[in-house]
Amino acid sequence: MSRTTHPLTIGVTGGIASGKSTVARAFAAHGIPWVDADDVAREIVEPGEPALAEIAAHFGERILQPDGRLDRRALREIVFNDSEERRWLESVTHPRIRERLSEHLDAMARGPAPYHLLVSPLLLESSQHEMVDRIVIVDIPEALQIQRTVERDGVDEDQARAIIAAQMPRAERRKRADDIIDNSGDDEALARQVADLDRRYRQSGFPPSP
Template identity: 50%
Template sequence: MTTPAFTPWILGLTGGIGSGKSAAAQRFIELGVHLVDADQAARWVVEPGRPALASIVEHFGPGVLQGDGQLDRAALRQLIFADPEQRRWLEALLHPLIGQEIFSYLAKAESPYAVLVSPLMIESGQYRQVQRILVVDAPEQLQVQRTLQRDQATPEQVEAILKVQASREERLSHAHDVLVNDRDLAWLHAEVDRLHHFYLTLRGGQS
């Protein structure tokens, strides 16, 4: 088996809830960029039959399972939102496993660069494993408005999620590139296209 002549560099794509990072991620996929979503990887590691799920059930009890043996995310979320110590326990279990899942998938990339999408890029320390960071940013009022429309969440739930996520300032302090997504989808696509052409000129993610 021949190994590829290049190793794709990894772009970390992050942004707060409702910032539009999923729409930006979708555009990168349309442009043919190999992309992995940390949220998807987080779902893979807790599928029935995987060791992580057994550890979670052992720790929290069978109440975190649905009737079909799948993880009951809502039940688990209630347990950990109420108790920071339990959240830290869960993160310590899952973050390394999610990292393994992500990087084994990224290693298969055949595009000049690959994208890792993660809402908790900064908080989880994943930013240390990427070569460049793109932050999709939006005014907080707009983030809340979009999330309420999309998730049928309550304003209180959105505020709670914003509190757990890194602050905008913290995220932006790690950014190499910032895409302010406060207009329409066509504009967002044009911005991603522009960045994509720039990224194709980079070696190892640095200009």
């Protein structure tokens, strides 16, 4: 976490189906803006973007839909089963995602909010953690993670377990946290935790680690 300029950039991450976007919206209720790295990842592979042309040249038209847009499911199936292809894809997309994120963060830093969020599932696995001042982990038990993934994404339990196994272990994420939000409860419990963090970030700028 190398940046120390104000306003603060707060990184928000967590495993699949932990509720990162839900947490971002809870902060937004307090007037806090955010950028979602998943949204940016979609932006940089839109038709006409250099990344999409490079990906299509590498994998062929099998990863394109009839309208020329990226077929995310087809690409995901390729790279999920081939670590070398996944690394190649990351070499194409990650630098462009980081550049676009920097643009969004700079714009938010010029705004009136006392701090802003970078929401990213790969915050800790990529160099994106270098772009934030503080890391918030959205945490839920693995059993609940599996249940929510199955319900949300329409995958079976084995697929959900495989996705979770491919991510950073929960214990490791928690070790890297400056703050942890427990999102295993109801909306009110989440709102209370976010309100508490919002007060701390506003009052002291850089609150002590718990």
